[in-house]
Amino acid sequence: MIKTNLKTSQEYSKAFFAWVVSLALSVILLLSSYDFSANAVKPYVFLAFSAYALFTITQFFLTLKIRRDILRHGDIARSTRSLGYVQLLSILTGNLFIVTSAFHLVKRQKNPEYTLAVYTLLTGIFVIAVSALNLFKPYVSDTFLPSMFSLVIITIFHFIALLLVAKYVQGNKVAPFMIWIACLLILTSITGNIFALLLGLNLLFKIRNNGNPATAKWESIWEKLTQNTTAMIGLFFIIFLFSISVCSLLTFDYAMATENNYGAILLHPSLAYPLGTDNFGRCLFSRIVFGARTSLIVGIVSTAIPVVIGGILGAVSGYYGRHTDNIIMRFLDILYAVPGILLAIAIIAAFGANTVNLIVALSVGAIPTYARTMRANVLLVSTFEYVDAARAFGSRDSAIIFKHIVPNSLAPMIVKSTLTIGAAVISTSSLSFLGLGVEPHIPEWGNILKLGSTYLETHSYMAIYPGLAIIALVLSFNFLGDGLRDALDPKLG
Template identity: 45%
Template sequence: MPPQQIKQHDRYKHGQFALVLSLVFTLFFLYLAVTRQTMVYTLISLAFIFESLIQQLLLRRLVKEGVSPTDHSKRTRIYTLLQVFSLFTGNIFTASFAFRLRQAKETISYTFMTYIFIADVFLVALTALNIFKPYVTNSFLIILISLISLTVIDGLFIHYLKADITETKSHRARIKLLIVFLMITALTGNVLRLLLSYQLYIHYIQTDESKREQSNQFWQKITRSFTSMLGLLFIVIIFSLSWMSTFTFVESFAVENNYQTLLLEPSLTHPFGTDNFGRDVYSRVVRGGVISLTIGVLTTLIPMLIGGALGAISGYFHPLVDQTVMRVLDALYAIPGILLAIAIIAAFGSNTTNLVIALSIGAIPMFARTMRANVLIIKKLEYIEASRAIGESEWKILFKHIVPNALAPMIVRATLAIGTAVIATSSLSFLGLGVEPHVPEWGNVLRVGSAYLETEPYLAIFPGLAIILLVLSFNFLGDGVRDALDPKMN
């Protein structure tokens, strides 16, 4: 393969992306090492420098040898193996690239399992930080040992899917056991396990060839988009860590005042420091993740259902119905969503339920317009006319034939809208109009930290970074879903 063609390959672009981000974090840790003058930051920065150098060497060897592992020399394979271990220094970018580079033929199952393993490692590492707390929950040790064991098992499954992927059709019993195992262990909050179990079922158990082809085509596009997979990975890590925090994090550290630990700087005991009430900011950010995600998903799912139904009815039935429904929604759409939410919360009070209702109402017109546009196109197609010709009812035609075929743009819109909902939730909480002030939601944590930007900036930096990364992750994932569902690209 010519060098110019190699540089246009997905694997090479992934490697470049990983190198740039690795260099950015290298500079960040070098700055901390110089300003803080601590051994921990110095060691981390040295590790990132080494990994960045290895990454640069790998990119050069890819141009020389090609992107396929079958073309790699022994030295390149050693570099790739070394880069896999960069995962244990927290360099998720170079590690994901190394895992991808070690498989000759990219398969959906192998890619999912590698990202499951990466999520497991981060979940164990972030949970294990509680060891330095004064005390832990009664279930902490059992859960931590279980997570470590699960990580080891997932590492073995990576080798199994990499080595035996061409033979697994003759090993359906083992595939079925793997599916059951993944579904049970998905209780850790790692939704990638559910996606992998579904993909294994479709690929090896499902007999419908058309469904298998359609599913493989969609997930192949998602898994080959490294930005989409990194976005999905971060979402999974946040959700899984927040979900498991119920059993591994002491809630009192996040919500109860401790006037003996006021405004402490970041340390192993308090990785993100403590706020002006002595509450551990790390515990508050972790416990607040599931709150922000839940509100973001609810304020997207509710308007998607209501707006989708209204848009489908408006686009399919008589123009009088269309004009009536859409003019009402246009009036609602004319009001900025954040102002509408502020007005509703000011009228009915500041709590989580009112916040969900307020944000959901403002998003209904957006989903209604999207569904209506798709219905107007689909209802003119020949198979809809054929359904009418055989006597099917209008409602059956609408919800059985039209709506399912109009869902793709709605899914893309919903994926992108969750990030906007997270920002709106945090913004309202920052203004004191979101969830209750004592609840460790990211907007509340950021509001407390904003009062200490000059003296203790880390109180605002860490929750702010969490919001930024989560929103970026949903945007990356939404872009990947949009490309995978785009009929022009297919």
């Protein structure tokens, strides 16, 4: 038995983090359960608070028990681990923090595949739970029932995959039949569950390179990332939004988010309208779900374009140097001198406010920063011996740049891109709020926030919910970026 302490115990750190966050959420629910204007208690919100408080109290005493076991015996007792199964019931309340802590507590030996399998299952469950809220609406999409049935079947398979991963993936050893499970997991990622794709590819990679020392670096990166609680929570929220955006094509009715319903104007949150309705009677819940698709598309595409263009310009500039470097970098310095938001406003004002022009406007201003980052990496990597060896063998410059230098310079670019996506989401919402972004008739978080800002005194929920969605998505990308930086930095190994 390996002795552990509080500083190195993943179970204790995750349990402590879970009960602290759950306590904060419980307090928020308690304050929200009382309507101060009407001096009345909201029964459904108070019921949610009661459930959260019950699991939070249990998590608190479970954390103390984990602490006592480690301090006394150097390990967590089996009876303490068995209490994790009780905490798994918190999935009924949607408490992601306690659920993930419980999954890590019930299994003694954990690996990245197990963590990915847990988040794969949780993503499917959360998508089903959110989609199921449409049952209370006056009408649903024609494809709602068959789509929900398919999602349930896929989630059951993900649960079976979790059990198989927990049993047949031990360290670097993977049972040969798991190759079929990996292929099926990749197929189920059609629902937008990127965790299933990552898990499937990870299993295939491990089966193919079983015991190969050359793969130790990538396995170490995955292990560091999956052990980072905040990074995985951030990644979960991003993938959950992406998955619900994909599934909403079949499980949500787009008309609920776009067509006016004058019989349901400015309704407060209820089962039929979980987040209320706006001044046109449109379902705010559906609008935020469909708005996630727009925010993710604009954020990711407007980051991918400067990553590619700036990466190529920075690589060419750093590799050739001298006159080529001067020409490229001085041109980018001119572009960099113009404030990004001002440049975006100018482009949109000149060519019109629509989604395509918004992506172009946000992309152009970000090219110089990525070019500078790639140039600095290329200048460093170009001095390594394997680059000199490639030159000695007569490799072409293009092959040296894109086969040897660029792949070894991507780590800082990946970290920077995750952080930039969050900034792009804020810029998208800001420009839409000013009427210079996405078209007003398209559900987008900035458009929703702009409309809700005029009802802050009477119907504040119209601005609070889209604002919280923007904050949560930006924080998620920032948490993921910090986790990737720690995982990719060899100095922190």
